[in-house]
Amino acid sequence: MVGAHTDSPCLRVKPASKRQAEGFLQVGVETYGGGIWHTWFDRDLSVAGRLMIKSKDGDFVQKLVKINRPILRIPTLAIHLERQETFSFNKETQLFPIAGLVAAELDRKAKNDQRSEEATDVEGSNEPNKPLTSHHPYLVELLASECKAEPDEVIDFELVLYDTQKSCVGGLNEELMFSPRLDNLCMSYCSVMALIHSVATPEALANESSIRLIALFDHEEIGSNTAQGADSNVMPSILRRLSVLGADDPETTAYEQSLASSFLVSADMAHSVNPNFAAKYESDHKPEMNKGVVIKVNANARYATNSPGIVLLREIASRAQVPLQSFVVRNDSSCGSTIGPMLAAALGTRTLDLGNPQLSMHSIRETGGVYDVDYAIQLFKGFFEHYSELEKKIIVD
Template structure:
C-alpha cells in the first residue's frame, strides 16, 4: 500500500478551526470545501451537462449547494479495484428561522424559529447569535437571484429567565421550543421586520439592486469561535463538530490521495433529520453519480463489490460525570483514537469484515482504534452508513471521533483524534489494494 503524508497536528488543527469557522451552515460548508477543491485542481461538474472524464482527473459535484460529491477518476481499472469512499454529513442541529418569523412583544422584535434535528436546547440560551444561510431575492429589473449570507456578528440572543422568576430552574427546567426559543433581535419599529433588515444588508454587501426578498433558508449560530482548549491544549471546542470534523478529515484525505485510486468523498445534507431528500444519503445523488462515472450496470456492480465505504460520524466519548451511560467495555476516550461503531440491529453498518479492514488501515498508520456499543437498555442513533450501504450494496464501516456534548451548540473533541483519523483517511484513499481477508 502507498502512504500519503500529513501536516503536523498543530497546523492541521489550525486549518480545521478555520474550516469550522467558515462553515456556519451546510451551504457555507459546501462552498468552503469547493473553494479548497478548486485550489487543489479539482474541476466542478454540473449534473445537467454531459461529462467527459479523464483518467487521473479530479472532479466534484454540488447539489442544492448543501451536498457535495468529490472524486478522483483514477488511472487504475475501476471494475477491478473499486472505489475508496468516505461519507459524512454537512448539517448539524440548529435553530432555523420560520418562513414568517417576525414577532413583536412589549416593544421587542423577535424571530420565530424551528428546531432542526435533535438539538440540545438549553445551551442556546445567553449566547451571542449570528445569522447565516441562503436568500433568494428579486432585482429592480425583475431578475431572480440567490446569495449566501453570513452576518459574522452577534445580532440576536435568547436570554434566560432569571432564577428569581423560576425557582425550580436548576431542578426541573424544561424548554418549550415554540415559546421559549424565539431570540430577541432589536427594538421593534417600522424598519425592524426581517425583510427590511435583509434587504438593507444585501444592498450594503454587494447587491444594491435587490428590491424584494422572495425566500430564504437561514439559521442562527453561536459566534464564539472554535478553539483549542485545555491546560495542555488537549481539546477542540467548536460548534458543528458533528459532523463537519468528519467532512474536513475526509477532504484532507482526498486532497492527499494522488491520482491512481478511484477515491470518493460524499458529504450529504439532511442526515440529522433522516436523510430522505434529493440531497440526503437516502436520496439518489451518490448512486447516480457513481453510475455515470463507471458507465454501465455490470461495471458498476463489479466496482461496488471491490469497494469500501468509511461512514465517518462523531461517536459518544465517555463523559466522566456520566460514566453509567456507557457499556463498561465499550466506552471511547478522547485522544485515544477513532471509534468503530457497532450495533447488532444495524443502526450502524459495521461488520466484523469491515471492522477488520478499518483496524488494519489504522495499524498501518500507527493510529490506535476503539470500539463503541450502546448500552443494551438504551436506544441507538444512526448514521448515513446503513442507508448508503443499503442503497449501493457496498461494504461499510461506521467510525467517528469521540466527542462530548454532541448536538449542543458547542461540542468538544480531542485535539489528537482528528489529525490521527486524517492520516488514516489519506492512507485509505491512496491504497491501491485493500487488505485481503
C-alpha cells in the same frame, strides 16, 4: 469512498418571522434536528444562509450570506422568578430570540425617513424600498447589504441561526477544542484533507486501480430523505456514471461489479465517555478523546460495521500508525444512526461506521480532542492509498 454529512442541529428562521412582544422585537424560529435546545439560551447569535435575489436583468440568483456580528439572543428567565431543578421550556412559545427594542427600531426608522425626505427634496422623487413584509425590515436590509443588493431585490431566503463565538483550542495543555458543529463538520473536514493529501504527489495515482471518492451530504440530522440527502438517488446515480464511463457495452455490468468491490467508510462523530455520566456508557466500551478514531458497532444495524470491515480498517490503521477504539451502546440505551446503513442498503456495498470521539454532541458548543483530527486524516489517507491492495486480501466466501 468516505461519506459524511455537513448539517448540524440548529434554529431556522420561519417564513414569517416578524414578531413583537412587550417592547421587544423578536424573530420566529423553528427547530431543525435533535438539538440540545437549552444550550441556545444566552448565546450571542446571528444568521447565515442564502438569499434569492432578483437581478436587474430579471434573473433570480442565489447569494450566500452571513452577518458577522451578534444580532439575536434567547434570554433565560431569572432564577428568582421560577426556581426549577431541570430547565424546561416550550419550544414554540419560549424559544424566540430577541432582536432588539421596538423603541430603538422606531428611532432608527424615523431618522432614515428624515434622511429620505431630505434626499427627495434635493434629488426629486424617491421610490421607497419594498422588502419582504413578513420579516423585520431592518433584518432584510442587513441581509441585502451583505450581498450588495437592494432590499426590494430580496425575493426570499433560507436562514439559520449560529453562535458567533469562534472555535478555539482549550484545556490546560491545549489538547481540547471547543467548537460548534463538530458533528459533523469535523469528519467532513478530515475526509476532504485526506483526499487532498492522498493525491499530493504526481505519482500518487500511478498504480491506482480504484476511484477515490468522498461524499458530503445534507439533512442527515432530519433523516436524509431529501434530494441532497444520503437517502436519495444522488449517490447511486453518480457511482453509475463513474462506473460505466467509457464502457463500450451499453449493457455492461460495470456498475454492479464496482459496487461489489467497493468499500464505504461512513464517517460521523462518536461519543467520548463523559466523566460526570460514566454509568451511561457500556463498561468495556468507553472511548476517550485523543486516543484515536472510534469504530461504531451495533447488533441491530444502526451502524453498518462488520468483521471484514474491521479487519480492513485495523490493517490500514496499523500502516498509518493510528490508534483505534470501539463503541457500542448499552442494551438499555437508545442508539443513534448514521448515513452508513441507508447507503449500504441502497448500494449493496461493504460499509463501516466510525468517527472521532466528542462530548456534548448536538449542543450549540461541542468538545473534541485536538490530536484526533490528525488521527482521522491519516486514517482516511491510508484508506485511500492502501485499499486497492488490501481489498484483494480479505477473503469472504
